[in-house]
Amino acid sequence: MRSSAVLRRHHRAIRAATAAGCACALPAALSVSTVLVATATAHAQTVATITPLLSPDRLGATGALSFTIQYADSAANIPPPMRRSILRFPAGLTLEVPRLSSCSVSRLRARGADGCPADSMLGRGHALIEAQVGSQTIAENVSLWVFLGPLHNLAPTVEILGQGYTPYDERVVLSGTMLPAGGPYGEALSLSIPPISTLPLEPDASIVTFSLTIGAPVQHRAHDANTVRLPAICPQGGFPFAAEFTYADGSSGSSVTTVPCP
């Protein structure tokens, strides 16, 4: 009973936000003709680069937002593990969820992507993780699925399932909360990244690249698929994106970039 009530409130809140055009301003959209890349120094050695991509590049259109984050460390083979990230998206970018459905962390952990309602999936992606064990750098490709999570303190949440298969058959869930962001941004995704363990006595793995696509271009999606809507107006200088990162070694960094207006 209580769960149902919470879910109904959740749905109402999402509907209201969507109708108001300020919903989960996950990133949205478009185009691509030109994409700027920004880099920033996280601490003395770690550099993070974010590359957003909006498709199609038409104001107010529904489509997909893709973004890639690359980490590199000039002093070590592998960047330090990341613990928290805040991604800021341009004002007016909204997530549209025609059929509200969510998936919980516990369900994702227990059943994987197939255990969640198809309607709750927001996007897909992939990551590359690496760890230094013994004298070797061990790499693993990880598939990512993004799901709408249950409301948290009335704020929309997302759950990102990471599933690697070899050499370690392991899954992790990253939990994020959508929060209001100050201008020129609309909303921010605050993401917690749990330790990605390898073997006992060996260091945790680090994310080297992380790439997600939310929504899909109109020609590639069902009529009621979850998607993103681009802002109706584009600020001078382009759509702004920003990211902040906190690493396991205590260091932090940030990165900003813009996507040119259509």
Next chain:
Amino acid sequence: MPDRAARAWIAAAAPIVCASLIFTSGVALASPTQTLTLGAGFTPNELGAPTNLSTTMTFASSAGLPDPVSDVVAYGPAGLSVQVRGVATCERAKLEADGPSGCPAESRVGFGGGVGVFDLAGLPVKEPYTLDFFLAPQEHGHLAILIYVDAVNPVAVQFVLTAREVHGPRPYGFGLAVEVPPVSTVPGAGNASVESSFASLGGANIAYYQTIHGKRTLVHIKGLVAPATCPAGGFPFEVIVTFADGSTSTANYSSPCPSGRP
């Protein structure tokens, strides 16, 4: 009848390399001057389940630096088994010639490291090292594991050890025996000793893609399998170290039984 293959792993776990940490550690004074401390633990700590064995070992001497090690024999609890189906093997000559990158990724069975030390003009010089474990072809029906020792700074030292399957008296079972050659450092300095060593062998979630009947299939490696029963007092481990001067030191350790066990 326990899997023969199993024997090798445990042995590998305990040897010089070994032992562990995780829980409390046991200390043994086997000779007036050499102190050996051993620890070990299974992750996950579940009866009869594929597992990782992590071990740590520390050396100390009342006379200053520990003596160089010449032999290590380590035993794990009876019932510990190794199932190497799906694990590739690496030839010693290949490992010596090309280093770890010369071995198939599917032949890796563990990692480790530690700190070595040598005397230079009366001053102790410490040097970190890493260990990479590879399954070798069987020797006379017994399992063998290659251990690639790699130290870089201040003295570059790389060599390969072979851990051979042995069988210990009750309450022990499978074990490994390793001969350690004298490790020279720089002219005028003493041979290297071991100050500390750790190893992390096997894992509960190791998997590799293999082509089976023409189809690419994800194969899970059982590897090290914890005993199906736990004796009162915990899983027993023992390591016997022989030093260059002919003296020996023995350390014992009991790793706690899984929750709810004695």
